[in-house]
């Protein structure tokens with residue numbers, strides 16, 4: 001068995017594994033796809049101390065850094081089930097899709113999250129060419145341009161407020177007849193001069209010229225009419241889904257949205273099981289935050305292992 005097993009190989013998992021290995025613990029990482037969401041990202045301009053990099057390059061550097069240590073990297077391994085230790089100090093078991101089982105006294109869960117997609121034509125084709133999911137990341141790329149934000153919940157309205165300060169014009173598009181965001185956010189948004197709000201609108205297509213996004217098509221759900229908006233960017237803000245389906249039966253505490261509940265030391269509700277990054281309740285989902293959380297979870301796992309008798 002491992003002393004520490006990390007499930008997930010994104011920024012949080014990579015950071016966790018390096019911190020654990022540097023403590024001299026026998027460390028493994030099982031990841032469905034090493035690199036995580038970073039592999040789907042083009043320009044990264046907010047990874048502090050590196051003014052510009054690209055996702056695939058950063059993912060390769062994560063892999064290289066991990067390879068500096070004696071870490072057992074099991075890539076392309078999907079975890080399907082967690083069976084927690086029956087007593088404190090015992091071995092937790094992670095069952096993989098290939099039928100194998102991995103065991104460790106401490107686990108660090110870093111299975112990340114995925115943006116909910118609209119599922120309309122053009123969304124996938126124009127990803128990173130006008131279709132974006134992260135205003136903190138990509139907002140500045142649209143300086144002075146016209147964009148839409150799809151989704152009128154808190155994240156959509158926050159994104160629209162954020163973007164209205166950076167871009168030329170923002171159209172907020174909501175499916176329901178009213179916005180669902182907190183009133184204070186709605187009031188703030190309505191006070192901004194360069195914002196339009198469209199409700200009861202079903203986005204039907206992201207339009208483009210083969211190179212870049214050029215517009216958005218939607219159907220007015222109140223009268224069935226079809227409309228298009230000319231713009232250069234579409235921010236999809238209809239939810240971030242944590243990858244915790246595999247934990248449903250484990251007994252670990254999840255929020256109603258499926259995030260793993262952690263305390264300020266990255267401990268979950270199960271002794272010896274820690275979690276870090278986008279899969280958790282940590283506020284703000286960013287690379288730099290996921291890495292910091294991964295490091296924190298490792299130091300907590302270290303603390304746990306040196307204070308707990310093996311059972």
Ligand code: FAD
Nearest residue numbers: 008009010011012032033036037079112137277278286287
């Ligand atoms: P993830 O990166 O999601 O990694 C999760 C890991 O777990 C992956 O290896 C995955 O394969 C694995 N996994 C999932 N389920 C299982 C399972 N059941 N079994 C085994 N392994 C599993 N952040 C920034 O700071 N700056 C940016 O510019 C930026 N741009 C972004 C652009 C896009 C298009 C996207 C999608 C995100 C962007 N982000 C950006 C957000 C950033 O990528 C995430 O916050 C960060 O990757 C989270 O790291 P993580 O390790 O917690 O999770």
